[in-house]
Amino acid sequence: MSLTHAILTSLLEKPCTGAELARRFDKSLGFFWQATHQQIYRELGKMEGDGLIKAHGLPTARGQQRHFEVLAGGRDELASWCAQEGEMRPIRDSLLVRMRAAAVLGSVDVTDEMRRHMVLHGQVLERYQAIEWQDFPAEKSRSAAEELQLAVVRAGIAYEKSWLTWCRSALAELGES
Amino acid sequence: MSLTHAILTSLLEKPCTGAELARRFDKSLGFFWQATHQQIYRELGKMEGDGLIKAHGLPTARGQQRHFEVLAGGRDELASWCAQEGEMRPIRDSLLVRMRAAAVLGSVDVTDEMRRHMVLHGQVLERYQAIEWQDFPAEKSRSAAEELQLAVVRAGIAYEKSWLTWCRSALAELGES
DNA sequence: TACGATTATGCAACTTGTTGCGCAAAGGAG
DNA sequence: CTCCTTTGCGCAACAAGTTGCATAATCGTA
Incomplete structure (x- = not known):
């Protein structure tokens, strides 16, 4: 736990x-x-x-x-x-369930919800990036502990960026058909 | 729910x-x-x-x-x-908690665990990519439902890729210091 | 001083997720 | 036919996460 x-x-x-x-x-x-x-x-x-x-x-x-x-x-x-090994977290998001549901129902539009999520992920991304700039300025040299903390923040940034770009390209794909 | x-x-x-x-x-x-x-x-x-x-x-x-x-x-x-709005899932992974713990403890090496996670995410990525190739071949035209299902698979691919590349670059950062 | 808003702490009830086990049917091996 | 394994089903107990509320101190202010 x-x-x-x-x-x-x-x-x-x-x-x-x-x-x-x-x-x-x-x-x-x-x-x-x-x-x-x-x-x-x-x-x-x-x-x-x-x-x-x-x-x-x-x-x-x-x-x-x-x-x-x-x-x-x-x-x-x-x-x-x-020092123990931990489980890897699989992806788990209700938006994806909604998309599968929309696929089988055929009558519901989920693109608005996708756009909404894109905005939300963008907002969180900005928060993380602000932390990166404020707490870990580029010019300063960092201790080992700070390197680790920075890596953690960057995991958040990577995560949010990934959602953001996925939303964008998925919406493009769905839109053009 | x-x-x-x-x-x-x-x-x-x-x-x-x-x-x-x-x-x-x-x-x-x-x-x-x-x-x-x-x-x-x-x-x-x-x-x-x-x-x-x-x-x-x-x-x-x-x-x-x-x-x-x-x-x-x-x-x-x-x-x-x-048709309802759903919550956005924030990131949540015990590996990141371990890294913060390692930062404050100063005496534990978590890079092995990071490498292990990199491999695991890579394996899941391959599973997702196999699904993409098998179920959604590039040449075939797709129904709206199939477009949605493909987008869902690609969310999984984006998620795993994001972890993979983050692990790689974080390990590089931590290694060179 | 008295009052109301805020902050800190915690209980209780509920939902969701996990683990371990037990029982029943089906199907093959002896 | 009997035994054993596999598969399907489900209970029970627990752990984790959520929601709503209750109580006590604190502090500004009227």
């Missing part, structure tokens, strides 16, 4: 509270492994129970900030998971 | 039993919306209850083939879902 390890990674980068973690997720690691704040809180509770992380503050009082940090056990767990 | 509609699509293409559906899923629609046979059976049960599909055979006897076909209500449901 990757959520545990995504949280460990994020907490190692900077210890913080659950809410801050959720916010950071929304604009960094969460691009590549999404999670809602409820998932995060639940996971934090489990991880605390497993001795991977430690909180300053008691779990009794609601609405009270609890600051989390990674314990040695958590770091070990992350390192061992990190 | 797309599984219902993926099943409806597949059953419209050809009515069949649960097991055959699961098999067809493994080499066609399931490339783009994976499902285990248990998910499929559960969903078939629900869909039968909702009057979307009909089975020949009783649900009482275990181990007995039940042949499913789509009812008018099922076709309507599919058409209406198909």
Whole structure:
């Protein structure tokens, strides 16, 4: 399960509270492994129970900030998971199911939906490219860690670009017939 | 929920039993919306209850083939879902989490894992390309439905190619530093 | 001080996806 | 015919992800 390890990674980068973690997720690691704040809180509770992380503050009082940090056990767990082999994610998108459905139905037009997705992917692409420019300027030399982080951002860029150009050419193909 | 509609699509293409559906899923629609046979059976049960599909055979006897076909209500449901707007899938891959984890840990090498993923994506790419060549030969003219199906296959090809070239260039970047 | 909006935390219920197993029919080998 | 394997079907339990709401602190402001 990757959520545990995504949280460990994020907490190692900077210890913080659950809410801050959720916010950071929304604009960094969460691009590549999404999670809602409820998932995060639940996971934090489990991880605390497993001795991977430690909180300053008691779990009794609601609405009270609890600051989390990674314990040695958590770091070990992350390192061992990190060295394991993981599954490759196959493609999975409801737009493609819709297209197959439209093919068999024969009466529904999905090109509008394809155009909409093209725009959405374009918007996400711009966000990723902005991160690349801001956080990884070309002239600066980079540490090994930064090289890895940059590669991750570029995976997002490649992914969105791929959808974008596929949408464009598929629409062209479908349009000309 | 797309599984219902993926099943409806597949059953419209050809009515069949649960097991055959699961098999067809493994080499066609399931490339783009994976499902285990248990998910499929559960969903078939629900869909039968909702009057979307009909089975020949009783649900009482275990181990007995039940042949499913789509009812008018099922076709309507599919058409209406198909005309709806759907979410865009953000990227989500544990390899990227591993890379971020490796960046913060500093002590784990993930390039082997990246190489492994490169090979895996290459294998899937070859499967998709084989489908493109076999089912959609270049010289033949195609119906609108076939154009759509081809576009779907090409989405898979674009996706795998994108991962492949990203792996290659990221490894090159990481290697030269 | 009191009030309302915001932020942080969490429970509960539900849906979706996964894993492991068990039972029944069919079909071949001894 | 009996045994064994394969195939089809499905339950049960669990893990992961989602949605909606409840509660507590905080903070600005009237």
